[in-house]
Amino acid sequence: MTAKTATQNACKLCNPLGACLAFRGIEKCVPFLHGSQGCATYIRRYLISHYKEPIDIASSNFNEETAVFGGSHNLKLGLKNVSQQYKPEVIGIATTCLSETIGDDVPMILKEYEAIMGGEGQLPAMVFASTPSYSGTHIDGFHAAVRSTVKTFATEGPKRNLANLFPGMVSPADIRYLKEIMNAFGMPFVLLPDYSQTLDGGPWAEYHRIPPGGTPVRAIESTGSASASIEFGSTLEAGKSAAGWLEERFGVPRIHLPLPVGIKASDRFFEALEQLTEKPMPELYEDERRRLVDAYADGHKYVFGRRAILYGEEDLVISMAAFLHEIGVVPVLCASGGKSGLMKKRLQELVPDLDGLGIKVREGVDFVDIEHEADGLQPDLLIGNSKGFAMSKRHDLPLIRIGFPIHDRFGGQRLHHLGYRGTQELFDRIVNTVIEQRQKASPIGYTYM
Amino acid sequence: MEAKIHLPDPSLIKEELIGKYPAKVAKKRSKSIVINDPETVPEVQANVRTVPGIITQRGCSYAGCKGVVLGPTRDIVNIVHGPIGCSFYAWLTRRNQTRPESPTDENYINYCFSTDMQEENVVFGGEKKLKVAIQEAYDLFHPKAIAIFSTCPVGLIGDDVHAASREMKEKLGDCNVFGFSCEGYRGVSQSAGHHIANNGVFKHMVGNNNTPVEGKFKLNLLGEYNIGGDAFEIERIFEKCGITLVASFSGNSTVRAIENAHMADLNVILCHRSINYMGDMMETRYGIPWMKVNFVGAESSAKSLRKIAEYFGDADLKARVEEVIAEEMPKVKAVIDEIRPRTEGKTAMLFVGGSRAHHYQDLFTELGMTTVAAGYEFAHRDDYEGREVLPNIKIDADSKNIEELKVTADPELYRPRKTEAELEELKAKGLEINGYEGMMKQMLRKSMVVDDVSHYESERLIELYKPDIFCAGIKEKYVVQKMGVPLKQLHSYDYGGPYTGFEGAVNFYRDIDRMVNNPVWKLIKAPWEQEAAEALEANYVA
Numbered sequence: 001m002t003a004k005t006a007t008q009n010a011c012k013l014c015n016p017l018g019a020c021l022a023f024r025g026i027e028k029c030v031p032f033l034h035g036s037q038g039c040a041t042y043i044r045r046y047l048i049s050h051y052k053e054p055i056d057i058a059s060s061n062f063n064e065e066t067a068v069f070g071g072s073h074n075l076k077l078g079l080k081n082v083s084q085q086y087k088p089e090v091i092g093i094a095t096t097c098l099s100e101t102i103g104d105d106v107p108m109i110l111k112e113y114e115a116i117m118g119g120e121g122q123l124p125a126m127v128f129a130s131t132p133s134y135s136g137t138h139i140d141g142f143h144a145a146v147r148s149t150v151k152t153f154a155t156e157g158p159k160r161n162l163a164n165l166f167p168g169m170v171s172p173a174d175i176r177y178l179k180e181i182m183n184a185f186g187m188p189f190v191l192l193p194d195y196s197q198t199l200d201g202g203p204w205a206e207y208h209r210i211p212p213g214g215t216p217v218r219a220i221e222s223t224g225s226a227s228a229s230i231e232f233g234s235t236l237e238a239g240k241s242a243a244g245w246l247e248e249r250f251g252v253p254r255i256h257l258p259l260p261v262g263i264k265a266s267d268r269f270f271e272a273l274e275q276l277t278e279k280p281m282p283e284l285y286e287d288e289r290r291r292l293v294d295a296y297a298d299g300h301k302y303v304f305g306r307r308a309i310l311y312g313e314e315d316l317v318i319s320m321a322a323f324l325h326e327i328g329v330v331p332v333l334c335a336s337g338g339k340s341g342l343m344k345k346r347l348q349e350l351v352p353d354l355d356g357l358g359i360k361v362r363e364g365v366d367f368v369d370i371e372h373e374a375d376g377l378q379p380d381l382l383i384g385n386s387k388g389f390a391m392s393k394r395h396d397l398p399l400i401r402i403g404f405p406i407h408d409r410f411g412g413q414r415l416h417h418l419g420y421r422g423t424q425e426l427f428d429r430i431v432n433t434v435i436e437q438r439q440k441a442s443p444i445g446y447t448y449m
Numbered sequence: 450m451e452a453k454i455h456l457p458d459p460s461l462i463k464e465e466l467i468g469k470y471p472a473k474v475a476k477k478r479s480k481s482i483v484i485n486d487p488e489t490v491p492e493v494q495a496n497v498r499t500v501p502g503i504i505t506q507r508g509c510s511y512a513g514c515k516g517v518v519l520g521p522t523r524d525i526v527n528i529v530h531g532p533i534g535c536s537f538y539a540w541l542t543r544r545n546q547t548r549p550e551s552p553t554d555e556n557y558i559n560y561c562f563s564t565d566m567q568e569e570n571v572v573f574g575g576e577k578k579l580k581v582a583i584q585e586a587y588d589l590f591h592p593k594a595i596a597i598f599s600t601c602p603v604g605l606i607g608d609d610v611h612a613a614s615r616e617m618k619e620k621l622g623d624c625n626v627f628g629f630s631c632e633g634y635r636g637v638s639q640s641a642g643h644h645i646a647n648n649g650v651f652k653h654m655v656g657n658n659n660t661p662v663e664g665k666f667k668l669n670l671l672g673e674y675n676i677g678g679d680a681f682e683i684e685r686i687f688e689k690c691g692i693t694l695v696a697s698f699s700g701n702s703t704v705r706a707i708e709n710a711h712m713a714d715l716n717v718i719l720c721h722r723s724i725n726y727m728g729d730m731m732e733t734r735y736g737i738p739w740m741k742v743n744f745v746g747a748e749s750s751a752k753s754l755r756k757i758a759e760y761f762g763d764a765d766l767k768a769r770v771e772e773v774i775a776e777e778m779p780k781v782k783a784v785i786d787e788i789r790p791r792t793e794g795k796t797a798m799l800f801v802g803g804s805r806a807h808h809y810q811d812l813f814t815e816l817g818m819t820t821v822a823a824g825y826e827f828a829h830r831d832d833y834e835g836r837e838v839l840p841n842i843k844i845d846a847d848s849k850n851i852e853e854l855k856v857t858a859d860p861e862l863y864r865p866r867k868t869e870a871e872l873e874e875l876k877a878k879g880l881e882i883n884g885y886e887g888m889m890k891q892m893l894r895k896s897m898v899v900d901d902v903s904h905y906e907s908e909r910l911i912e913l914y915k916p917d918i919f920c921a922g923i924k925e926k927y928v929v930q931k932m933g934v935p936l937k938q939l940h941s942y943d944y945g946g947p948y949t950g951f952e953g954a955v956n957f958y959r960d961i962d963r964m965v966n967n968p969v970w971k972l973i974k975a976p977w978e979q980e981a982a983e984a985l986e987a988n989y990v991a
Binding site: 004005006007008009010012013014015016017032035036037038039040041042043044045046048049052053054055056057058059060061062063064065066067074075077078079080081082084085096097098100101102132133134135137203204205206207209337390 | 469470471474498499500501502503504505506507508509510511512528531532533534535536537538539540542559560561562563564565566567568570571578581582585586600601602604605606632633634635638639846847850904905908912922923924925926927928930931932933973974976
């Protein structure tokens, strides 16, 4: 944190956005924001600019009267209309700063609604997440929604050969890759939330009120009887996570890992799968790993000793920093708008000699702080989402776009970050960015680098 | 209409659209879905609250106030008082462009300021934090003006942004600080925010600077926000014609220009919905008439220039305007001749904005395309039916909550630019002086007009009309394209533009040609291409 009070050019988004994204990864689910319609509109607009897919988010459309007297009537009417038009199996309800400020008791309103409507046929299931925009960031909303989804549906049962995978806020391409890996190990699994198709799908042969894809409710129910949960996210604490709740409630062991970026972190993920399935790593991934090691060797001279500024969500920054360290790039500044209070500690577990290497870790900062902190660090690269563009332009630094939001490039939803394949993609992009810089700067006009 | 367009029966379409709704909702929606008759324009229910759970494309009051009206002026520091999301989501998203006179000139458009309200501010109040934020912004930039925007929680926790602004204005001395109560829950849509913004700009900025402005034909451009460089093209044309632009509200504009705007002799209004209040208030206080114009479309631009010349009634200006039109039109005509054979007879649907759904129809007409259905997102009845319905519009609770400023003639500065008789004469010549005839008089008989179209309704409309292009915004873009229909974004222009004036028209023609004649659509089978013929295909000729 810096001394200034206001935030300029924020490096975080608001809590309900994350919840809406997570709800998009449940099959036949419509996200619903309890608050002003502007929140739903802005969040839709923002998510769509990254994913380039339709995203419907309903709202209880507060007016002044609602703001004063409470949102119960609007919420019930909204749920009824959404149910009738969209025929959802699930409605994922998240609060906003408005409904939280007036203190609407949403669980109670939902109970009343169920009591009134119960007689009128099958009601959609309702998942509720409290996501006041005045605390935390979009990542907190994301995890809150995943946790409450599990809390709503998971049931106890005899433990079986089943793995839960809670990857956190990763790209649709990453989700597809993770599913491919799980399938290759041959272990039944539940991945939540799965927006790999809802937010990166094909044209529609027929109309869909709700895009196809997502984790089915039946599958979420079974998470309570899984033999283990794998959960990514270094700063994600058990008390706020889905896997944490399943462990506490149903004794499903929580295997807590950093996002698997880089060889070491990916190895940990694959080792966990080997232990869980009692099977060796499939040849396909052995090959991917070998190619990646080979690429590290071939490309090391371009990147070694380069200095990068990393920014974005804490967990992504931590895992990216460890990966950069692995390839000899110094992540001179690791910054996030989030402030879990854990960022430095968790990064230190992966890169013990942070201070010795001169790596600054900054939580709760905005882009003005980042630029200020970057002063004198002599970075070569900027790595993060589209919001770093202004800084990259001002300082003539190449920006490697990762994570969310990416709205000034095409295909952000199809970027890989995870596992050997994702790391390979990131490594190639970093190497090529460095080469391109050198090529551009060279007066000789190298065509072989 | 020369083109014979086969349209499905509009009354059957209307039944289709409302059939799925619960009875109460169906009744409400049926008043907003009307079959057009340009001769006797039917009443459209507009500017009424969206029913909860009906997914709307509408935004909020804050979006209209900060995002639309105040955002495009480059030298106001805009501080959003509230949690972080509201400021983040409005950060450069509207693509307002601006051109500072020198690289060192003030330009804060790229900044996103927020008090980033935390839980303790909600509990104990956020005024103190706001004042510190104002001080910080002042220390950092020494701007001419700082504007404060209230988001939802602010009104509820009782923070008085106006008092805080007054206090800071006094303390800082050389910086105009003013606040807006534009909490997201106020009003029906972003339209409420436009009104709140008009009031604030009128109260706190217009009239602050009485320095006379040089020039023979001085006007303000109202309701032009310079998305994609639209204002630059209009400025180019004005300059060529010898017309002095005193201030734009608010694209490519400055505090100084707006404070000086009352020195102009005419206000021309582009986006009637978002800025008509300003036109009325400036007329009452300063005696400056306003006139509705449209610079979207080459023919429309030519027509608007002629109207401006007619207003000033100057022979030289009229001659100069004709010269400019004669110079500009051949380039436009050459492109139309090339493209029109490929676009002739195609159909368009426009569901967007509060004036765009009207104005862009002119560009489609120039391409030989027909608008089969249209509607606004946040307009009022007058934008559909014309301002003559204003006395009959019922003021509901939502609109009542938006302050109507009591404006009177300024004792010193009021100077009627035209006499009543002169104004009547100009009106008789077809100039829309202090008037706007709305969208529907320009649309085909039996075309559909739908206000605040829902996501569900637009999908059904596409299925039933099978248009060649759909115009809306990013929220609709990808769902429409999933159905094999190209969607043109008329908020962000799909990162293209400008689309105003003569050069803009050429840009638009080319963009539409690229979209409707693009080979990729052949790879996507529209749902109706896979289904049996629709029962609704009872054709008639419009």
